[in-house]
Amino acid sequence: MAEEAFGEAGTGRLRMAVQKKGRLADETFDLLKRCGLSLSQSKNRLYARVQEMPIDILLVRDDDIPALVAGGASDLGIVGGNVFEEERAGGRLGSRVPLVKPLGFSKCRLCIALPKEDTYSQPADLGGMRIATSYPALTEDWLEREGVKGATTVVMNGAHEIAPRLGVADAVCDIVSTGGTLDANGLKVAETIYRSEALLIGGPLEGEAKKVADALQLRIEGVQRSRDAKYVMLNAPRSAVEAISKVLPAADKPTILELAGTAEKVAVHTVCREAVVWEHLEELKRLGASAILVLDIDKMLA
Numbered sequence: 001m002a003e004e005a006f007g008e009a010g011t012g013r014l015r016m017a018v019q020k021k022g023r024l025a026d027e028t029f030d031l032l033k034r035c036g037l038s039l040s041q042s043k044n045r046l047y048a049r050v051q052e053m054p055i056d057i058l059l060v061r062d063d064d065i066p067a068l069v070a071g072g073a074s075d076l077g078i079v080g081g082n083v084f085e086e087e088r089a090g091g092r093l094g095s096r097v098p099l100v101k102p103l104g105f106s107k108c109r110l111c112i113a114l115p116k117e118d119t120y121s122q123p124a125d126l127g128g129m130r131i132a133t134s135y136p137a138l139t140e141d142w143l144e145r146e147g148v149k150g151a152t153t154v155v156m157n158g159a160h161e162i163a164p165r166l167g168v169a170d171a172v173c174d175i176v177s178t179g180g181t182l183d184a185n186g187l188k189v190a191e192t193i194y195r196s197e198a199l200l201i202g203g204p205l206e207g208e209a210k211k212v213a214d215a216l217q218l219r220i221e222g223v224q225r226s227r228d229a230k231y232v233m234l235n236a237p238r239s240a241v242e243a244i245s246k247v248l249p250a251a252d253k254p255t256i257l258e259l260a261g262t263a264e265k266v267a268v269h270t271v272c273r274e275a276v277v278w279e280h281l282e283e284l285k286r287l288g289a290s291a292i293l294v295l296d297i298d299k300m301l302a
């Protein structure tokens with residue numbers, strides 16, 4: 001591998017910054033794998049090269065991704081919306097980094113939380129409080145929008161949940177997923193100020209980089225389309241096919257196949273969301289469906 005050429009502009013290889021290790025990294029690598037892309041890691045593990053497409057992957061801390069993209073060192077990046085919006089709200093990105101698409105993983109909420117014993121009914125109750133957070137810009141923007149008077153932020157880089165107990169803050173504003181961390185630290189959610197998921201950011205691109213980015217996006221869309229979708233096969237009385245098609249709505253009409261040795265029954269194949277199958281299982285059985293198979297779909301490319 002021509003390591004010296006890595007990351008240089010103008011090589012025609014698209015550069016994409018992703019988290020090296022952490023809560024975003026596993027799902028980012030899984031997404032690339034599902035896009036049919038395999039990575040060859042460099043010896044120093046600061047970048048990897050995609051084998052199947054001209055893409056170089058920068059392996060970095062998530063906090064650095066928006067600035068790398070804004071500064072032009074990377075064409076694209078995959079980063080949590082919380083980090084991206086914090087950098088943007090803090091005025092550190094200029095106007096140069098568009099959001100390309102939400103990716104649907106690493107979902108979490110940015111919440112203001114208070115000690116469980118505090119009473120809370122409205123934003124004004126946060127007036128005058130010190131709020132420990134790694135997201136001062138998003139927190140301050142929200143406080144201003146809600147007209148909260150006199151609240152301030154105390155910047156901490158981790159373990160915010162301990163701040164009220166230490167007396168260095170009255171409230172926290174941090175990432176919440178299951179709520180387990182807050183609960184274990186005697187805190188409760190007062191407000192959700194931002195709903196986050198992983199985002200693909202970057203561009204606008206030109207020339208070869210744009211072509212590669214478009215091809216990558218097409219693959220990502222294929223993976224996203226297949227994420228909730230299931231391939232459903234069942235046998236049913238021919239007379240029930242129309243009713244079954246209404247119960248299992250799909251983008252396209254179902255495929256109806258003859259079954260050997262019978263004219264009354266057919267096989268119905270369709271694609272729909274898994275939840276729809278569960279919701280309507282009883283009804284499908286009532287309509288005479290049998291041998292219901294629900295299969296994973298690896299990709300739906302168009």
Ligand SMILES: Nc1ncnc2c1ncn2[C@@H]1O[C@H](COP(=O)(O)OP(=O)(O)OP(=O)(O)O)[C@@H](O)[C@H]1O
Nearest residue numbers: 019022023024061062063080082106107108175177
């Ligand atoms: N509990 C959670 N559940 C779901 N998503 C989360 C959770 N915690 C964080 N995230 C999302 O994953 C992103 C990365 O979280 P992680 O804890 O790996 O960050 P980090 O410790 O700042 O990593 P780095 O070492 O790259 O700076 C967060 O910015 C957020 O978007």
Ligand SMILES: O=P(O)(O)OC[C@H]1O[C@H](OP(=O)(O)OP(=O)(O)O)[C@H](O)[C@@H]1O
Nearest residue numbers: 158159174175176177178179180181182
């Ligand atoms: O609502 P929960 O499911 O408990 O998740 C929330 C916790 O997850 C994140 O921390 P993480 O566990 O990633 O550790 P970190 O503080 O080292 O980032 C976040 O900072 C919260 O502390």
Ligand SMILES: [Mg+2]
Nearest residue numbers: 061062063064
């Ligand atoms: Mg970080």
